[in-house]
Structures are given as structure tokens and as C-alpha cells.
Amino acid sequence: MKRRVTKAVFPVAGLGTRFLPATKSVPKEIMTLVDRPLIQYAIDEARAAGIKEFIFVTARGKSALEDYFDHAPELEATLRKAGKDDLLEALKTTNMESGAIAYIRQHKAMGLGHAVWCARRLIGNEAFAVILPDDVIAAEKPCLQQMVEAYEDTGGCMVAAMEVPVEKASSYGVLDIGEDMGHMVRARGMVEKPPVGTAPSNLAVIGRYILTPRVLQNLNQIKPSAGGELQLTDAIAEEITKGGDVFGYRFRGERFDCGSKAGFLQATVSFGLAREDLRDEFRLFLQEMLSVQQAAQ
Ligand code: G1P
Numbered sequence: 001m002k003r004r005v006t007k008a009v010f011p012v013a014g015l016g017t018r019f020l021p022a023t024k025s026v027p028k029e030i031m032t033l034v035d036r037p038l039i040q041y042a043i044d045e046a047r048a049a050g051i052k053e054f055i056f057v058t059a060r061g062k063s064a065l066e067d068y069f070d071h072a073p074e075l076e077a078t079l080r081k082a083g084k085d086d087l088l089e090a091l092k093t094t095n096m097e098s099g100a101i102a103y104i105r106q107h108k109a110m111g112l113g114h115a116v117w118c119a120r121r122l123i124g125n126e127a128f129a130v131i132l133p134d135d136v137i138a139a140e141k142p143c144l145q146q147m148v149e150a151y152e153d154t155g156g157c158m159v160a161a162m163e164v165p166v167e168k169a170s171s172y173g174v175l176d177i178g179e180d181m182g183h184m185v186r187a188r189g190m191v192e193k194p195p196v197g198t199a200p201s202n203l204a205v206i207g208r209y210i211l212t213p214r215v216l217q218n219l220n221q222i223k224p225s226a227g228g229e230l231q232l233t234d235a236i237a238e239e240i241t242k243g244g245d246v247f248g249y250r251f252r253g254e255r256f257d258c259g260s261k262a263g264f265l266q267a268t269v270s271f272g273l274a275r276e277d278l279r280d281e282f283r284l285f286l287q288e289m290l291s292v293q294q295a296a297q
Contacts, residue, residue, distance in 0.1 A: 002152060005049070005148055005151065006050065007128040007129070008046045010039070010054065012057065012059075013062070013109065016028030018261065019264075025061075030064050031264070033268055034268065034278070042136075043093075045131065045137070045144050045145070046131055048145045049142060049147070051129060052100060053102070054096065055102050056102065057106050057118050058103050059105060059107075060105075069094055105118070106118045111231055113219050113233075113235050114219075116232055123216060130211065134259035135160075135256075135258070136255070138254045138267075139251065141252070143206075146249070146251050146252065148210065151210050154245065154247055155245065156212065158209070158248075159173075159175075159248055160206040160209070161205060163203055168204075169199035170194055170199065171193065172206075174190070174201060175189075175203045176188050176189030183249070183250050185203065185247065187248055189237055190233050190234075190237040190240070192226040192234060222234045222235050254270070
């Protein structure tokens with residue numbers, strides 16, 4: 001039987017303090033790259049990978065996310081009356097089938113591992129995906145889809161992986177590489193935010209995961225680690241200790257760290273340049289700006 005993944009967890013409870021004051025009243029996942037919020041990119045990627053059930057782990061102050069995925073009958077009627085079919089079409093991507101989306105609250109910010117654990121009853125006893133909307137990945141074939149296809153052969157747990165500069169490794173979960181098959185590695189360990197100089201490699205975990213339900217049990221056993229939080233990385237590493245398979249998948253695509261201001265700006269420029277309707281004007285603007293700056297130096 002083909003291995004399938006139909007549920008995905010979206011941890012969206014974070015306070016987004018790096019983007020204050022914007023995130024005082026707007027969840028960071030609603031912040032926009034060109035004209036789509038970060039969460040829309042994550043949902044589109046999940047859909048492309050065959051996900052049918054979407055589980056949001058939210059927190060206080062995040063109700064804008066629930067509204068975003070609700071129907072908007074008045075708005076739709078107004079657009080229909082005005083004959084704005086293109087906008088109606090754009091709105092369609094925000095519509096969810098009834099019952100396909102669930103929201104559960106993380107009452108205390110106790111880490112990514114704890115956030116995923118909050119969704120345990122909705123996940124049940126099957127493999128599931130986790131998508132961190134901060135990590136936006138531009139790719140011809142969406143990253144989670146690449147992983148789901150690889151997972152059909154491998155089973156086990158799989159995390160998206162990317163080489164990062166050695167000095168940046170301490171900002172990530174890092175893989176200890178057992179066997180390197182090129183597009184994929186088998187991990188023999190994983191460590192969350194290793195202190196500078198101690199990382200087992202420079203292959204970092206990026207925010208896409210396919211996990212076995214056993215990881216949820218492991219989350220019951222692990223203790224807080226990096227930053228005093230319950231880390232998902234530790235629960236996956238525990239899986240290796242128990243003899244399970246854990247793979248790091250070197251995805252094809254460009255990843256933007258939209259949890260940082262610099263990454264968010266880079267993504268904005270890149271997605272702006274990728275848009276046919278904006279490309280020419282935007283490129284010209286950037287070229288002019290750069291040449292003015294160079295002339296001033
Ligand atoms: C989280 C994970 C980390 C991973 C990173 C990818 O960290 O805990 O293992 O490498 O996402 O973006 P965060 O960036 O939330 O601190």
C-alpha cells in the first residue's frame with residue numbers, strides 16, 4: 001500500500017516579537033509577501049502535497065487567522081456584482097472545505113515540540129506533516145510534495161534539510177549525518193541549536209517535516225532543552241535512539257527565512273520579481289535604485 005500523508009500541523013502560536021510593533025495586532029503569519037499572507041504559501045504547499053486536513057496550533061491574539069480562512073459572503077457578493085472574476089478567483093484559494101481545518105490553542109509558549117504535542121489527539125495514529133510558515137520555499141515542485149514523494153519509498157521520519165554556513169548552524173536544528181545518499185541523508189543524531197563550534201555538521205533542519213506518530217509519544221518523554229523549551233528536534237532524535245529511520249531531505253528550491261526582517265525583505269523582492277504583472281516595473285525600480293546608491297558611494 002502506498003504510504004500517504006493527509007494531515008498537516010501548522011504551528012502558528014508564536015508571538016512574532018521580531019516584527020513588533022506590526023505583530024502587536026496582526027499575527028506574523030498574516031504578514032504579506034506581495035499580496036498573499038505567509039500562511040497562504042504554507043497552505044498552498046500543503047495542498048500540492050495532498051494534505052486534506054489542516055491543523056493550526058494557535059494562541060491568543062491569532063483570531064485573524066481563523067477569519068482569513070472563513071468565507072466572506074458580503075465581499076464575494078460585492079465582487080460578483082462588480083464582475084471582478086479575477087479577485088473572486090484569488091479569494092477561492094482562502095476557502096476551506098467545511099471540517100477540513102481545525103484550530104487548537106497552545107496555552108503557554110513552551111516550544112515547537114510542545115506546540116506539535118498540543119495537536120496529538122487530532123493527529124491520532126498516523127504519519128503527519130509539520131509546516132513552519134516562517135520558512136517560505138520557492139520551488140518548481142513544492143518542497144513538501146518533493147518530500148512526500150520521497151517518503152513513499154522510505155517511510156520513517158523525514159525533515160527538510162539545507163546546508164548553511166558553519167557559523168549559522170547554532171540557529172538551527174542540525175543533523176548528524178550517518179549515511180549520505182546525495183539528495184538525502186540518513187541521520188544518526190540531531191541536535192537543536194548546538195552551541196557555536198559543536199555542530200555535528202552544517203546540514204540544518206528547515207521547517208518541513210514528515211513524522212511518525214511515535215514522535216508524539218517521544219514528546220511526552222523529552223525534557224526541555226535549547227532555550228528551556230520542548231524541542232521537536234529532540235523528539236525526532238529520540239526516534240533514532242529507538243531504532244527508527246530519520247532522513248534529511250535536501251530539497252530543490254530557495255528557502256527564505258521570513259522569521260527575520262532581512263529574510264522577509266529578500267522574499268518580498270524575489271516574489272515580486274517572479275510576478276509577471278509586476279516584474280518589469282519592479283526590476284527597473286530596483287536597477288535605478290542600485291545605480292543611484294552606487295553613484296553616491
Ligand atoms: C525551528 C526548529 C529548528 C529549525 C528551524 C528552521 O527553529 O526548532 O530545528 O532548524 O525552525 O527554520 P526556530 O527558527 O523556530 O527557532
